[in-house]
Amino acid sequence: MTYCLAVKVNEGLVLLSDTRTNAGLDDISRFRKMFIWEQPGERSVVLLTAGNLGVTQGVITRIEAAVDAASRGEEVESILTCSTLYRAAELVGEAMNAMQARDRARIEASGAAADATIILAGQRNGGEMRLFLIYTAGNFIEATEDTSFFQIGEHKYGKPILDRVINPETPLSDALKAAMISMDSTLRSNLSVGMPLDLAVVHAEQYGVVQSRRFESDDPVFRQISEAWSRELRAAFHALPEVPLR
């Protein structure tokens, strides 16, 4: 399984993904699910992937090939050179369509699932920050003021804290903390989501710059947040009033 989430607040974007994949419980591997493209001063695009790994790797390979070709001066439309981030989401959707057309029937004939979902987030110079969720069918939706985050994969354990904390006015530093404890809750409750984690932060209107880092399983910063949250949550719990049983 997988858990990736992307939060969009006025101050910027926070993206966080785990790295665990499994084909059955006894076949567990580690794969990066976050992919970052930057063009300093111009544009940043971050993708998060969930679902059939063969499909999502095929999508990323196609996108990367186009970015490479465009950077060599070839006349290819890529997510770094296309006119808008909406068009970049279309390009990801088209790559998804190509992979599904090539592999879906045979994957399903073998009894496996070919579904995949991809989050695209970023900003280009001259445009707003954008956050898209691209489905198996290649269609997509965009985050709005009413829905400030998207989650893919094992999303339920980590949703309550996001529901409570995230809105467009949430400071970026709080969005980051909320993302980390959403991931922490998921890690604790579901074995199919695992460390290390990949984090990316895009500050609004700092075009083409993505702050990114990996949290290994012994990372002191992640452990500090995780332990502080455990402690504070227990304190919050013990501060609740008694419930009378009438």
Next chain:
Amino acid sequence: MTYCLAVKVNEGLVLLSDTRTNAGLDDISRFRKMFIWEQPGERSVVLLTAGNLGVTQGVITRIEAAVDAASRGEEVESILTCSTLYRAAELVGEAMNAMQARDRARIEASGAAADATIILAGQRNGGEMRLFLIYTAGNFIEATEDTSFFQIGEHKYGKPILDRVINPETPLSDALKAAMISMDSTLRSNLSVGMPLDLAVVHAEQYGVVQSRRFESDDPVFRQISEAWSRELRAAFHALPEVPLR
């Protein structure tokens, strides 16, 4: 959908269930999912049901018919008269088997799901408190010291708080609060789980007595816990240390 949970701690049992069922998003109804049988001084048995409503109602009808027949003096084995609660779980499993044998093929031919799960909890005079989870196949598992709670239905949103708080030594009053905020998180994140709620509490070695009550959507006690938890959770969140982005 449904969310029911049952917590077993040394001091007793806490059982909590919602009442929302739906056949599609546009066909939502209210059905009780908690069923209580008591024999003062002797035995209490509480069932919580999830899954195909026709199946679970059929199971409850069969169990109730046996209890009625036994109470009229007929020689019928019922969950109130059988030798142990383990045997009561077997009787529920047998009723499940009967319903699945009767209806499953036709339900599935119509494209619907026939799966159902049932939690059984209680205590008889002379025995320990027991907590069982009975599956569609009629087989079942029992809660142990390592696993002090069972959830059925939409269980993921409300699992993290139980994972953090519940163990056999947890006071019954805390188990009750944890169950309520587990339900509260689920209600907030998933429309298919809805008020009113049914609560039952079984104190260890008070045989045959179940404290029970319903929380309507405007219940002041539930609202107080829900609002206090929101407030404390926000305070807990704001007490977290800052996360450096190296």
